[in-house]
Amino acid sequence: MRKKYDYLIVGSGLFGSVFAHEATLRGKKCLVLERRDHVGGNIYCEEIEGVTVHRYGAHIFHTANRRVWKYVNDLAEFNRFTNSPIANYKGEIYNMPFNMNTFSKLWGVVTPDEAREKIEAQRGVVTGEPKNLEEQAIRLVGTDIYAKLIKGYTEKQWGRPCTELPAFIIKRLPVRYTYDNNYFNDPYQGIPVNGYNEIIDKLLDGIEVRTDVDYLANRAAYDALAEKVVYTGTIDSYFDYKCGELEYRSLRFETEVLDTPNYQGVAVVNYTDRETPYTRIIEHKHFAFGQQEKTVITREYPAVWQQGMEAYYPVNNEKNSALYQQYKALADAEPNVIFGGRLAEYKYYDMDKVIEAALSAVEKEFAE
Ligand code: FAD
Structure with a gap:
């Protein structure tokens, strides 16, 4: 006898919601389970004080994939937001990513050749294979940028001195010899005018969703209840941690309403x-060019991850990558479960990559 649902979708993030939407469009019956109290x-x-938080x-949407850009624009209207974050080093303000505006402020240089010369001279301080993150960063961008814009931030993020962190954490550091403060290189970028919830609500429209449920x-x-499962939770928890626990980095957010219309003049x-x-202060209204009387800011603190906390960033070192491969082998052998x-x-x-991955999973699943 066929079960009540074709797909049980565990997790209502972008992967689960895109899959559920596409499967429903193909005539399949889906049930979405979500552990949190929201999708x-x-x-x-x-919404806090009329500001989308x-x-x-x-979360800034950016992509080079036209298909994905069209996909999200069919679901929501996007504004023209361009991410141009600022770095604050002890009250000195620098443009990010590292570009001619940054170099000009740091050294008073005017032309790209002058900037290149400065960086080249400083990079030479490290010779041979970089032994740690400090050496790797200096090798890539020189001593001044490392000292003012990389060292402190990275040490806060990882809770350890850069000399004790492996070089592989930083593979590339974008250096731009133009006066261009746009953080991303992708041709398409923006923020949904009505926030991201509209995208998820449209994807899940007409689909049965149960929140506050841990699968x-x-x-x-x-x-x-279902013929197949689409699982978007942590892979080690699915297998009851039988090979060991994967490690993550976490974050703590502290959000505050301020009685001023404009606190820092920029989103990030x-x-x-x-x-x-x-590590950062986000002023949310600037994502949407907001004119509200008050403002909402969020301070972002790096946090050591422990079981039970939100898992934000995987720690892709050798130990965890090897452990993940063990779980991946188990996942590949699991019948009727799609892990994504x-x-x-x-x-x-x-976000664009996760939509791309969900659409690929759909194509694979429904290939004739
Ligand atoms: P998630 O959004 O994590 O969804 C998984 C869902 O599954 C969760 O809701 C979870 O509660 C649920 N779940 C897990 N286990 C269970 C269970 N057992 N039972 C029921 N439900 C379960 N991307 C960008 O493109 N631009 C950005 O600027 C950007 N900024 C980011 C900033 C931060 C701090 C972080 C952490 C990520 C950022 N991202 C950004 C990435 C973006 O958040 C992800 O691409 C996207 O959220 C991934 O969607 P997902 O469905 O894979 O996972």
């Missing part, structure tokens, strides 16, 4: 000194 995973937004950290707490009962400020305990998204694939995924 949308990490792109969830809430990104509850799980600043793993009652797995057998839920499996009995990175605090790159070691002493300021937070950032937690099930133990991978940092931007």
